[in-house]
Amino acid sequence: MNYSKIGTIEGICLIVIIIFNHIVLNLPQSITDSCGSSSVLNVLYISFFMFLLVLLIIRLFKNFQTQDILDIAEYLGGKFLKYAVGITFSLFLIFTFSTLLRNFSEILKIVYFPYVPMGFIVVLFLIVVVVINTFGKKTVIKANAIITPIIALSLFITFLLVGRSFSFERILPILGYGVKETFLTGLSNLFAFNGICYLFFIMPYLENKGDFKKIGIGSVVIISIFLVLAIGSLLLTFPFVKFTEALSPVYLIIKTAKFGTFIQRPEALFVLTWILSLLSYLSVGLMFLLIIFKKLTNVAHERAMAPCFATLIYIAAWIPSGMADIRFFESTLYKYSSLIFLFGIFIPILLLANIKYKKKHPKNMVSEGGDGNEKLS
Amino acid sequence: MKNSLKTAILAFLILLGFSLSFFGAFNAKNIDNLAYVVALGLDVGETNNLKLSLQIAIPSDSSSMSGSEQSSDSIVNSVECSSIESGITLFNSYISKQIDLSHCKVIVFSEKLAKLGISEYLYTLMNNIQVQSEANIMVCKEDCSTFLKNSKPLLEKMSAKYYEIALNSSEYTGYTANITLGTFFSDYTDTFQEASAILASVNTQNTQDLEATQGSTNGNLDGNYTAGETPIESKSNIENMGLAVFRDDKMVGELTGMETLCQLLLQNKMKSATITIPSPFEDDKIIDLSITLNKRTKNTVKIVNGSPYITSKIVLAARILSMDKNSDNLDKESIQKIEEYANQYLESNLLSFLYKTAKDFKADSVGFGKYAVHHFLTWDSWTNYDWLANYENSFFDVEVDTKVKSGYLLMES
Numbered sequence: 001m002n003y004s005k006i007g008t009i010e011g012i013c014l015i016v017i018i019i020f021n022h023i024v025l026n027l028p029q030s031i032t033d034s035c036g037s038s039s040v041l042n043v044l045y046i047s048f049f050m051f052l053l054v055l056l057i058i059r060l061f062k063n064f065q066t067q068d069i070l071d072i073a074e075y076l077g078g079k080f081l082k083y084a085v086g087i088t089f090s091l092f093l094i095f096t097f098s099t100l101l102r103n104f105s106e107i108l109k110i111v112y113f114p115y116v117p118m119g120f121i122v123v124l125f126l127i128v129v130v131v132i133n134t135f136g137k138k139t140v141i142k143a144n145a146i147i148t149p150i151i152a153l154s155l156f157i158t159f160l161l162v163g164r165s166f167s168f169e170r171i172l173p174i175l176g177y178g179v180k181e182t183f184l185t186g187l188s189n190l191f192a193f194n195g196i197c198y199l200f201f202i203m204p205y206l207e208n209k210g211d212f213k214k215i216g217i218g219s220v221v222i223i224s225i226f227l228v229l230a231i232g233s234l235l236l237t238f239p240f241v242k243f244t245e246a247l248s249p250v251y252l253i254i255k256t257a258k259f260g261t262f263i264q265r266p267e268a269l270f271v272l273t274w275i276l277s278l279l280s281y282l283s284v285g286l287m288f289l290l291i292i293f294k295k296l297t298n299v300a301h302e303r304a305m306a307p308c309f310a311t312l313i314y315i316a317a318w319i320p321s322g323m324a325d326i327r328f329f330e331s332t333l334y335k336y337s338s339l340i341f342l343f344g345i346f347i348p349i350l351l352l353a354n355i356k357y358k359k360k361h362p363k364n365m366v367s368e369g370g371d372g373n374e375k376l377s
Numbered sequence: 378m379k380n381s382l383k384t385a386i387l388a389f390l391i392l393l394g395f396s397l398s399f400f401g402a403f404n405a406k407n408i409d410n411l412a413y414v415v416a417l418g419l420d421v422g423e424t425n426n427l428k429l430s431l432q433i434a435i436p437s438d439s440s441s442m443s444g445s446e447q448s449s450d451s452i453v454n455s456v457e458c459s460s461i462e463s464g465i466t467l468f469n470s471y472i473s474k475q476i477d478l479s480h481c482k483v484i485v486f487s488e489k490l491a492k493l494g495i496s497e498y499l500y501t502l503m504n505n506i507q508v509q510s511e512a513n514i515m516v517c518k519e520d521c522s523t524f525l526k527n528s529k530p531l532l533e534k535m536s537a538k539y540y541e542i543a544l545n546s547s548e549y550t551g552y553t554a555n556i557t558l559g560t561f562f563s564d565y566t567d568t569f570q571e572a573s574a575i576l577a578s579v580n581t582q583n584t585q586d587l588e589a590t591q592g593s594t595n596g597n598l599d600g601n602y603t604a605g606e607t608p609i610e611s612k613s614n615i616e617n618m619g620l621a622v623f624r625d626d627k628m629v630g631e632l633t634g635m636e637t638l639c640q641l642l643l644q645n646k647m648k649s650a651t652i653t654i655p656s657p658f659e660d661d662k663i664i665d666l667s668i669t670l671n672k673r674t675k676n677t678v679k680i681v682n683g684s685p686y687i688t689s690k691i692v693l694a695a696r697i698l699s700m701d702k703n704s705d706n707l708d709k710e711s712i713q714k715i716e717e718y719a720n721q722y723l724e725s726n727l728l729s730f731l732y733k734t735a736k737d738f739k740a741d742s743v744g745f746g747k748y749a750v751h752h753f754l755t756w757d758s759w760t761n762y763d764w765l766a767n768y769e770n771s772f773f774d775v776e777v778d779t780k781v782k783s784g785y786l787l788m789e790s
Contacts, residue, residue, distance in 0.1 A: 142385030
């Protein structure tokens with residue numbers, strides 16, 4: 001069966017849109033908080049580390065070329081492990097989307113709509129996301145492939161515009177808070193590559209299985225470039241003690257950027273692209289939630305569940321009582337849950353499944369689990 | 378495949394339409410409900426913590442009705458209040474329009490308030506969504522209300538436009554600098570340097586008589602004025618000249634026009650300027666030079682026995698402006714003499730400026746800290762050294778290399 005599926009560009013866009021949204025909010029801030037002036041060095045270091053890790057993931061998926069992590073979990077530990085992984089990851093996604101949505105809505109409210117009820121902004125986002133998901137996965141993926149380059153360009157222009165304010169000495173002292181903080185505890189900043197978690201779910205939808213390698217490597221390279229640009233811009237423009245409590249560091253950067261005397265408020269234009277970015281991110285996120293739900297329940301029409309998940313995200317968005325809670329959720333809960341999923345669940349499952357596979361098939365390298373192809377609808 | 382692309386484009390358009398709908402869809406405010414502030418002044422209050430002065434733009438159709446003494450396109454009002462926000466609330470209830478700071482071009486602190494400390498006001502302004510980080514920061518020598526009332530654009534009709542372009546003169550005089558709220562706040566929070574603000578004052582005959590007491594050793598006064606002292610025969614108006622230097626959040630001193638030029642030279646921010654040096658050929662004569670930076674200024678900092686040793690090498694290109702019938706300035710030997718005199722003149726001014734910042738102000742207004750930080754590997758070692766406190770122990774060495782290229786139209790008379 002050969003269906004029209006996800007290509008390389010679409011796959012990369014699915015992963016990098018996650019990071020773009022976190023870059024616009026407080027990802028750069030979380031990293032600079034932990035490493036100080038050595039943040040750029042730390043990002044280069046974790047990028048290299050992540051690159052090696054993605055090569056490992058690509059290698060480990062070679063025996064499971066038609067399966068996602070839920071299929072592999074089932075192969076390794078039966079239905080129980082599949083359900084455990086699926087449900088916990090779904091909860092993590094709901095928590096992540098709700099926190100990010102709330103964070104962005106808070107910023108929109110503060111900056112542009114001080115008199116509009118928060119619930120109204122949140123609901124507007126979710127309605128659009130549900131409508132987009134009713135068109136189907138292919139639509140979400142292709143729309144995301146249109147939007148992601150626009151966001152990439154807007155971020156790139158933002159960083160370029162503040163170039164005149166750069167003071168390269170701000171990356172000094174080169175070791176920031178210290179060697180340990182940069183290279184050892186700084187490894188926890190691998191959470192910045194959280195989008196790689198989605199790599200574990202896209203294998204069955206790939207048009208060409210060889211694209212998996214390109215998507216993995218391409219995503220890491222693009223994420224690394226934008227992380228370096230975002231953190232570099234922030235660090236080189238402001239004293240890093242300044243923005244420890246900034247609403248959105250990238251918003252702060254764009255407020256500083258100048259387009260001459262003709263355009264004095266460039267931030268409005270960029271906020272437009274960031275709204276698009278959040279919508280695309282939430283659409284992709286809801287799509288993955290529906291994919292997982294379908295895998296776990298085998299329902300025929302999973303799209304009907306989109307409003308239910310949107311409602312769950314809406315309810316979860318009210319858990320943080322204010323920006324302080326949102327910051328705590330993002331800088332602590334999100335950070336460590338991402339690391340737990342990536343290093344504590346997905347990679348160990350993949351490793352153990354490979355060991356099991358090799359024990360079962362000492363020389364046979366044929367893929368397990370039928371054709372495993374999933375049709376995008 | 379075609380259908381999926383169509384649906385994707387439809388989805389994209391829905392997303393874009395939704396994003397666009399955010400712009401103004403819920404915004405009930407419009408220009409009739411808002412009062413736009415073009416300048417905001419903060420002063421020490423007499424009956425309360427703060428005296429807040431606002432220069433508010435008058436919409437063009439009603440500007441002709443204004444009979445106030447300030448420029449006709451705006452009014453200046455003041456209120457004694459406990460904080461900026463409470464003052465704005467009092468204004469809101471008084472003028473029946475909502476004060477909007479998004480077009481505020483200038484934030485003025487009175488010298489009195491600046492000497493007491495402005496930290497809380499800086500953070501409040503930075504926290505305000507409407508205030509732009511591009512707004513200029515000024516310190517005025519008199520109370521802010523008087524200062525704003527005397528802000529009468531000479532060659533501009535609109536106060537906002539006047540404030541916007543008034544500081545462009547720093548690009549060709551070097552006697553002041555274009556310092557914004559963003560850069561001021563950045564310098565204030567930085568560990569590399571201290572902040573400085575634009576020094577401004579109302580220039581009247583009284584301020585000229587009172588304050589024009591300084592003079593350079595060679596009798597050249599032109600660059601040695603600070604704001605309000607320049608002997609200009611004109612109606613009272615505001616003047617930006619020199620800088621106000623801060624240590625932490627408190628103003629500790631003033632820089633004259635020439636000292637400001639020195640700071641800009643050391644910071645690589647000087648675009649072009651005119652300096653007046655004693656003539657090497659005739660006593661009591663002077664030569665005017667137009668200078669630009671020929672290369673980036675090279676600053677280095679070494680830590681010698683715990684004290685900073687700061688060296689600067691400035692390379693300038695100069696053109697001779699002043700000519701008279703006896704001028705014979707452009708043969709090789711004469712040019713060499715002029716270059717030597719220019720170098721000596723600038724070196725002595727630069728050293729005097731640097732020791733003034735280190736010994737009198739104890740404030741690194743140039744930002745040499747960013748050259749010193751190379752010697753430290755970790756943030757802890759840098760903060761433990763405490764550059765800003767150690768700056769007062771600095772000693773300096775300055776080398777100026779001026780290359781006189783020629784005159785302009787006349788080569789020699």
